[in-house]
Amino acid sequence: MNKTIELLKNRRSYRDFDENYILPKQDLQAILDSSRQAPSWMNGQFYSIIVIQDEQIRGQLVEWNPGNPHMLKSSAFLLFVGDLHRTKMVSEAHGSVYPINESIEPILLATTDAALALENAVIAAESLGLGTVVVGSIRKHGQEISQLLGLPDSTFPLFGLSIGKPIVEMKVKPRLPEAAVVHYDRYLPYEYTVIEQYNKIMDMFGEARETKRWSQKFADYFATEPTMLTDQLLRYQNLLK
Template structure:
């Protein structure tokens, strides 16, 4: 099998890292360079990456998000932010208007670009024999994080990435049945039994941190008011009216 495809198909999340393992500056730079080379809409690169090095900053992140202690214990923690501040500077320099509060499109662009950069970083990390885990729940404290890290106007935290040397081996997590995800030429309806099948697959997988069936977890999630306060954060950052 092609080595890159092998890495992609065997990727899994690690949450336990060797606290004493130090990643070389060269390896960190390789990961950052790989992230920055990700595809980007019109080459706009509507994101920034913050390498969180100070221990006190990482401790504060864990205080806000105690379910993710690896943000402190991993060798490196990266924060990916949607960055529309840069293009605001461009608009100012060109003396043009910047009406990004009139559409959700700029936020989608920034989020997509950041996600592509994040995935490049994940695969680069895996290729170096390291492990990683994506942290989306940082958005619960997006406003506080923005203040802590002195993020400028028109930026917003999206997700983090902890990586280092894993101390606990993890199994590759099963994905939804292919017919529920991959369609050819047009969207093809499928029976709900595929989702029930996936419920059974995940129960057999037996991930300890999962306390609900897959379908129940997302039924509950979308039935309640979101706790990921992206909209409120964007209002705070003056992106939405």
């Protein structure tokens, strides 16, 4: 099998890292360079990456997200930020209007670009024999993080990435059956039994972190009243009216 495809098919998340492992500077630079080479709509590159090295800052992130202690214990922690401030500077330099908060489209562009850069960083790190885990829960404290890191308006923290040397081996987590995800030429309906099948697969996988079946977890998640924290953050950063 092609080595790149093998790496992609065996990707998994690691949450336990060797706290004494020091990531070589050249490896970190290689990860950042690879991340920045990700695809980007119109080559806009609507994101920024903040390398969090200060232990006090990382400790504060863990205090806000106690379920993710690896943010402090990993060898490197990267924060990916949707960045529409850069193009605001461009518009001002060209004397153009910048009605950034009148549509959700710019937010989608920045989120997509940042996600692509994140995935490049994940694969680059794993190609170096390292482990990674993506942290999406930082959005719950997006406004506090924006203030802590001095993020300018028209930016918003999206997700973090812990990188380090794993000390606990993890199994490759099964994904949804192909019939529920892959379609040819048009969206093809499928029976709910496909999802029930996945519930059984995940039951057999037996991940200790999971306290609910896959379907129940998301039924409960989307039944919960939205906190609107992301909406509040985007308004605070002048990205939504």
